[in-house]
Amino acid sequence: MGCGKIAKKHINALEQIKGARLAAVCDINPQNLLTFAKENGISSYTDYTSFLKNADIDAVIICTPSGLHTSMGQKAAEAGKHILVEKPFTLDIDQGKKLIELCKLKGAKLGVVHPNRAKKIVKALKKAVDNGWFGKITHASAVLRWNRSEEYYNAAAWRGTIKLDGGILFNQAIHNIDLLNWLIGPVDEVFAYSEKMLRKIEYEDVCVCTLKFKNGALGIIEAAVTLYPENLEESLSVFGSHGTAVLTGKTLSKIEKWKFSCITDDEAESNIEQLNNKINLAGHKLVIEDFIQAINQNREPLVSGNRAIEVLQLINAIYQSANLKLPVKLQE
Numbered sequence: 001m002g003c004g005k006i007a008k009k010h011i012n013a014l015e016q017i018k019g020a021r022l023a024a025v026c027d028i029n030p031q032n033l034l035t036f037a038k039e040n041g042i043s044s045y046t047d048y049t050s051f052l053k054n055a056d057i058d059a060v061i062i063c064t065p066s067g068l069h070t071s072m073g074q075k076a077a078e079a080g081k082h083i084l085v086e087k088p089f090t091l092d093i094d095q096g097k098k099l100i101e102l103c104k105l106k107g108a109k110l111g112v113v114h115p116n117r118a119k120k121i122v123k124a125l126k127k128a129v130d131n132g133w134f135g136k137i138t139h140a141s142a143v144l145r146w147n148r149s150e151e152y153y154n155a156a157a158w159r160g161t162i163k164l165d166g167g168i169l170f171n172q173a174i175h176n177i178d179l180l181n182w183l184i185g186p187v188d189e190v191f192a193y194s195e196k197m198l199r200k201i202e203y204e205d206v207c208v209c210t211l212k213f214k215n216g217a218l219g220i221i222e223a224a225v226t227l228y229p230e231n232l233e234e235s236l237s238v239f240g241s242h243g244t245a246v247l248t249g250k251t252l253s254k255i256e257k258w259k260f261s262c263i264t265d266d267e268a269e270s271n272i273e274q275l276n277n278k279i280n281l282a283g284h285k286l287v288i289e290d291f292i293q294a295i296n297q298n299r300e301p302l303v304s305g306n307r308a309i310e311v312l313q314l315i316n317a318i319y320q321s322a323n324l325k326l327p328v329k330l331q332e
């Protein structure tokens with residue numbers, strides 16, 4: 001559902017996954033639809049209701065503008081389909097909670113696409129945190145230095161709008177904020193500044209935020225879509241009394257530092273060599289594979305609706321702090 005930029009990644013992934021088949025595509029823009037249907041020789045719809053009546057469809061992947069995710073998810077759940085929703089799950093947490101309840105009622109699986117969680121290097125970092133390799137975690141940071149040009153925003157009317165896009169934290173930095181929260185969270189308090197520096201959009205293009213985690217660790221988020229002349233970096237760093245890990249690359253694709261007192265330098269080097277050799281870009285394929293398994297095994301997907309709500313609550317608190325110019329505590 002929604003055959004724009006990100007849909008291409010999903011369709012490429014589906015072609016490589018055993019047990020998955022693209023049954024149909026739907027988009028209000030017949031031009032986008034034609035390209036996809038022609039490329040794949042499959043049924044296409046401009047009307048969502050007719051699309052949902054197609055009995056061949058077991059699950060719908062929602063790739064429409066963010067502000068439409070929950071209303072479209074609701075229709076899919078009512079039609080008895082499982083739902084995999086692109087991030088952000090919703091721009092309205094109350095609507096998101098209603099969709100979670102509806103899916104429960106209908107027995108529909110609800111998964112949210114947070115592909116960075118499925119990357120090998122991120123999974124290794126999560127394991128290191130969970131196994132206590134860092135000792136006492138002192139601080140962590142997420143840095144997103146990307147470029148989203150005026151052309152990017154002009155290419156689709158919904159981009160850069162508050163109602164359908166939300167902000168750079170909902171659209172771009174959500175990946176990094178989700179990882180910080182997943183690895184070190186929950187967060188106790190945030191304090192943020194955000195500014196519209198360069199782009200002609202409805203919301204900020206640069207945001208910086210400090211965090212205090214409930215476990216006592218401190219955190220930093222730096223998010224910008226103004227980088228000249230192109231994407232520079234997406235990094236995640238965790239520091240503790242007995243460990244240092246820095247993951248980086250233009251799109252969080254490699255380990256730069258991996259040092260722990262519980263493993264030798266040779267073991268650390270071999271970890272880096274092994275993990276950096278694995279493809280760290282294929283997150284969407286891993287997310288869809290997990291979602292199919294979740295349906296077949298009747299378990300929660302890697303990121304369920306409830307898990308996805310947590311990062312949205314954190315993002316809302318960051319925006320609230322930037323608006324109030326005050327620290328904001330996260331509600332229990």
Ligand SMILES: NC(=O)c1ccc[n+]([C@@H]2O[C@H](COP(=O)([O-])OP(=O)(O)OC[C@H]3O[C@@H](n4cnc5c(N)ncnc54)[C@H](O)[C@@H]3O)[C@@H](O)[C@H]2O)c1
Pocket residue numbers: 001002003004005006007026027028029032063064065066068086087088113114115156171
């Ligand atoms: N997980 C990721 O890495 C990632 C990356 C990029 C985008 N996204 C998310 O994917 C979603 C789509 O982003 P995109 O960049 O592909 O956008 P896009 O503008 O390229 O594509 C959106 C598509 O939805 C269609 N559409 C719009 N309104 C519709 C409606 N009412 N009914 C049916 N179709 C409609 C448009 O015609 C378009 O083809 C967003 O929520 C975005 O945040 C996720």
